[in-house]
Amino acid sequence: NAGVTQTPKFQVLKTGQSMTLQCAQDMNHNSMYWYRQDPGMGLRLIYYSASEGTTDKGEVPNGYNVSRLNKREFSLRLESAAPSQTSVYFCASSTRNGRMYEQYFGPGTRLTVT
Amino acid sequence: GDSVTQMEGPVTLSEEAFLTINCTYTATGYPSLFWYVQYPGEGLQLLLKATKADDKGSNKGFEATYRKETTSFHLEKGSVQVSDSAVYFCALRDSNYQLIWGAGTKLIIKP
Numbered sequence: 661n662a663g664v665t666q667t668p669k670f671q672v673l674k675t676g677q678s679m680t681l682q683c684a685q686d687m688n689h690n691s692m693y694w695y696r697q698d699p700g701m702g703l704r705l706i707y708y709s710a711s712e713g714t715t716d717k718g719e720v721p722n723g724y725n726v727s728r729l730n731k732r733e734f735s736l737r738l739e740s741a742a743p744s745q746t747s748v749y750f751c752a753s754s755t756r757n758g759r760m761y762e763q764y765f766g767p768g769t770r771l772t773v774t
Numbered sequence: 775g776d777s778v779t780q781m782e783g784p785v786t787l788s789e790e791a792f793l794t795i796n797c798t799y800t801a802t803g804y805p806s807l808f809w810y811v812q813y814p815g816e817g818l819q820l821l822l823k824a825t826k827a828d829d830k831g832s833n834k835g836f837e838a839t840y841r842k843e844t845t846s847f848h849l850e851k852g853s854v855q856v857s858d859s860a861v862y863f864c865a866l867r868d869s870n871y872q873l874i875w876g877a878g879t880k881l882i883i884k885p
Contacts, residue, residue, distance in 0.1 A: 700878075702877040704875075761871060763820075
């Protein structure tokens with residue numbers, strides 16, 4: 661049981677390049693999330709998928725797209741990277757289990773855009 | 775909208791000192807409340823949670839009590855260790871099952 665896995669761990673891009681961050685979970689969770697973490701700003705939600713086949717914008721969706729490929733996998737795509745997208749990206753998953761709700765996080769992808 | 779406010783860090787303490795990290799929230803209704811911890815170079819992991827007023831969450835010597843009257847969920851530990859050095863995040867679950875996050879408080883424990 662690996663939990664939530666993310667690839668790659670580190671990435672350097674030039675401005676204008678594109679890339680896809682991969683996320684997978686093996687806990688049979690319905691909901692998945694992409695966050696970015698910037699110094700002093702906590703976590704900000706980029707996109708989420710409440711269930712397979714649905715995706716919704718979070719707080720900071722501009723410049724990103726997502727795909728919920730199946731119940732296990734949720735990818736984040738940067739079509740044309742910008743220096744402002746330099747950040748640490750976390751994927752998370754959860755099951756909507758009433759008040760016992762908890763999100764489980766992957767180890768993160770550290771992205772630098774030059 | 776809902777929000778979470780945490781004390782700014784970094785908080786620097788000596789080993790075996792008493793720890794308090796303040797967290798207050800604004801929300802409609804009675805949200806579930808959480809503390810997450812992020813160790814250096816890792817993702818976040820749940821530390822403790824409380825789902826209703828007066829509940830006390832506890833784990834690894836940390837405690838936090840859900841105080842409805844003061845809309846607070848302060849994190850406490852009686853005797854910190856160097857291994858507790860990390861960033862601590864307070865969060866609430868809103869009515870749409872989204873987590874609303876505080877900005878995080880960095881804790882540094884010196885031997």
